[in-house]
Amino acid sequence: MRKPTSSSRNAIAALVAAAFGLTAGPALAQTTAQSNPSSAPANHRHASKKSVRQLSSQVKEESREMRATTGKLNRATAQLNHATQQMKQARSKEMRVASAEHHVKKGEHVQRTHVRTRMTRPANTTPPPR
Secondary structure, rough: OOOOOOOHHHHHHHHHHOOOOOOHHHHHHHHHHHOOOOOOHHHHHHHHHHHHHHHHHHHHHHHHHHHHHHHHHHHHHHHHHHHHHHHHHHHHHHHHOOOOOOHHHHHHHHHHHHHHHHHHOOOOHHHHHH
């Protein structure tokens, strides 16, 4: 089997990094350090293990950050839902109070107009016809 060229190693490193959703920086740094033809196979394996460890630790760190961000987002969503529920309850209460006030005012208005019409009628002073 042929030994891959440095450009194909860079491409492979970039693809591996992309598969992990990472930048290709650490992977490329490892492969370019290995491009020296006098490097021994043991050094090559050591560098690969090192780059894999770096990628693994980077993936773990990003995963931890994502979990923390997800937790913050979930807490913010819960707070928003709670605030929305309280706001709806307050609005409902305000509407009930406003409706009750309206009924009271309407009742007072009806009573006033009823009293006024009763008071404004002239007294019937003529006797009924016989």
